[in-house]
Amino acid sequence: MSQKNEFDLIRKYFAPLAEAEGAFGLQDDAALYSPTHGYDLVLTTDTIIEGVHYLPDTPPEKIAAKLFGVNVSDLTAKGATPKVCLLNFAPHQNVTEGWIAAFADQVGVALKTYNISLLGGDTVAAPDKAMFGLTLIGEVATGCMVQRAGAKSGEDVFVTGTIGHGYIGLEDAKAGRSSLCRDLFEHPQPPLAFALAAAPYISSAVDVSDGLAADLGHICKASGCGMALNISAIPFADEDPMYLMAQLNGGDDYQLAFTAASENYDALMQVAVDHGIQLVKIGHVVDGKELILLDSDGAALKQPFSDLSENGFSGFSHFGSKK
Amino acid sequence: MSQKNEFDLIRKYFAPLAEAEGAFGLQDDAALYSPTHGYDLVLTTDTIIEGVHYLPDTPPEKIAAKLFGVNVSDLTAKGATPKVCLLNFAPHQNVTEGWIAAFADQVGVALKTYNISLLGGDTVAAPDKAMFGLTLIGEVATGCMVQRAGAKSGEDVFVTGTIGHGYIGLEDAKAGRSSLCRDLFEHPQPPLAFALAAAPYISSAVDVSDGLAADLGHICKASGCGMALNISAIPFADEDPMYLMAQLNGGDDYQLAFTAASENYDALMQVAVDHGIQLVKIGHVVDGKELILLDSDGAALKQPFSDLSENGFSGFSHFGSKK
Known part of the structure; x- marks a missing residue:
């Protein structure tokens, strides 16, 4: 697929999804966003890579669904309302038009579902493994972000x-x-x-x-x-x-x-x-x-975690950790 | 390099760079930022990939310098002051500690040079080509962003x-x-x-x-x-x-x-x-x-652009275009 074709495909499938004025129709190198006065921003970003975060034969609509799901999940835990996003789109260089169309279609569904504005991003042909990143920005009333710190004994x-x-x-x-x-x-x-x-x-x-x-x-x-x-x-x-x-x-x-x-x-x-x-x-x-x-009798079970990390809890880890 | 080692390396080299309170020491899935009242946000993101945007043997400090340079350049054109960033760090899975240390060191230099706070990001081991993304957010007084539209005849x-x-x-x-x-x-x-x-x-x-x-x-x-x-x-x-x-x-x-x-x-x-x-x-x-x-006599030269795009100007294009 030629460079020209790819450029046209991005314009054809992604530009119509970027309706916000500050997205400049995805024609610019930067985007504009006026945050709501009295609100803090909550920012998250996650990258998913073929063969690491999803199986190589995963259809494009499921990759897009996962990309938005994992990032929206981060804001969910903070009690923050998703507002705007930037998409880093790096499909395999031999990707077909149908693949891009299906991916973009699901991006459109996610934007509508969560009421998020696509403001920008970048595109590049991945020479080997495809890779997709999303940076999602939400808002929460100043000082009201739900934190990890805050649990108290007895709760x-x-x-x-x-x-x-x-x-x-x-x-x-x-x-x-x-x-x-x-x-x-x-x-x-x-x-x-x-x-x-x-x-x-x-x-x-x-x-x-x-x-x-x-x-x-x-x-x-x-x-x-x-x-x-x-x-x-x-x-x-x-x-x-x-x-x-x-x-x-x-x-x-x-x-x-x-x-x-x-x-x-x-x-x-x-x-x-x-x-x-x-x-x-x-x-x-x-x-x-x-x-x-x-257990059901209220007796403590034997420590169930085989792979203890330093703080005593294990968990999914591919490279290191998110963040 | 084991997963545990990588996790420790990220903590060792990147967490000390994330001094802002809203970065939560890079231990959280999301970051907090309180935008300045009366300012708009300008957002940009660029991903650079080994073999596409830089030569495979490029030293880590030069990759980091390029990553920050290209993103700061986008905000420069908008007259926006860089404020916070999120880093998507996907080095090759066989990367050494020295490589990560050198990359992080240059990230620290860039943060200091441009007065940017590292708020978060994610890390993953790239199975093939290394890939690095930065999302950079700047501020500009409301309504004062420099645009591409605005040039007038005679200027x-x-x-x-x-x-x-x-x-x-x-x-x-x-x-x-x-x-x-x-x-x-x-x-x-x-x-x-x-x-x-x-x-x-x-x-x-x-x-x-x-x-x-x-x-x-x-x-x-x-x-x-x-x-x-x-x-x-x-x-x-x-x-x-x-x-x-x-x-x-x-x-x-x-x-x-x-x-x-x-x-x-x-x-x-x-x-x-x-x-x-x-x-x-x-x-x-x-x-x-x-x-x-x-030319120096004021005569128009023959159209110099061999690879005309639709609007009559050519330019560097790898996959399609940024955005």
Whole structure:
């Protein structure tokens, strides 16, 4: 495919998606955005690479869905409303027009779903592995960003949706099996609207991207606390005991895990009902630094984490860590 | 190199560079930034790939210098002050600690040089070609961003520095020759401080990244005008007539080209002197849509552009275009 053709394709498929005035029709090297007065910006960026973050034969619409899902998930955990994005588009140099059209189509769907303006980005032909990056910027009322630090001993620990569909879904995708887990793995559905409405009741939050155990560990570390989790309360995608630890330590669930004072329980459950979100209390915040798993009798299980990182929690890690 | 080692290296070399409170020590999935009231944000992002944007044996400090240079250049053209950035760091999976240390060291130099806060990013091991992305956000007083649209017939056309060192420098790098052009090609020095001071006198601007002819073409297209350039006035890095057209159409100069009303000539020259910047008037804005080259007698040269794009100007293009 010639350079000219590629340039035309970008203009044909991406420029119509960039409707905001500050995008300058994707013809400029920079974009303009007027932030809302009284709001802070929350910024996140994630890159996904062929063969590292998605299987090589993944269709373009699923790659685009994943790219937006993982970034929206980061803002979901902060209680921030997505506003604008920049797209780094590096498909393989032999990509077809149909591939680009399908990718762009899903970008359009994501922009509409989350009400995000595409402001700019860059395009380049990847000589080997395709690579896609998104920088997403959201807004939250000044001083109101939900943090990882903020959990206090005695508070409840919650999680939305199911845990482990990332792990199970990847296994299904590798085996070529269709499944709901695979759908969720390939097309993450972070509970954004729920998170925005629940934010006032939440003391700390994290999205489940590295694995529930590791991500709750991030809260513990930032908040200076421990947690006791009831393993029977965790809504695993697959209840087979053989796979519980794998699901606890797997990543790519893109659900919201958070802590809240117990007096907010009823309000949070009402917000969950209002947004059609499954919300489960899975444990409580304790003194100390450890994440303890309790069996159905309330007895502590043996430390379940085989690959302990320095803070005592393992998690999905490809190169190092996001960030 | 193991995953654990990589994670430690990122923490060791990049976290100390992220001093801003909103960076959360690079431990979080998102960053916080409070924009200045009364200012617009200007956003730009550029990805550079091994073998596409830099030669495979380029040392890490030069890759980092280029990454920051090209992005700062985009903000320079908008008269925007760089504020915060996100870094997408995807070195080759077999990278050494020394390589990462040298890259990070140059990132630290760039952050200090341009007074930019590193707020976040992501890291991943590239399975094949290394790839580095930067999203840079700057601020400009509301409504004061310098645009491409704004040039008016009769105005002067200026360029800073020299033109063609990008082209000559790439040739020197390929041949393994040391030269000033190669230094400028590998370590772009956009005239940021000059641009910020000159912005009030400028009617339109562009950075010279695609090649002077193509980039002035962007102004012409956006402003609905033409230009007449005096070829003998253009400060070519190499005066050999054989290479003039290549330098005019080459890219990677990262100088500032702009238009200004003639009554601002003296003020602009004073700003240039104050900032130690070479500033040259190379022509003027005319009616029409064409970019005309005039020889030293004022006669129009034959159309010099061999690879005409739709708007009549050629330029450096790898895949399609930035954006």
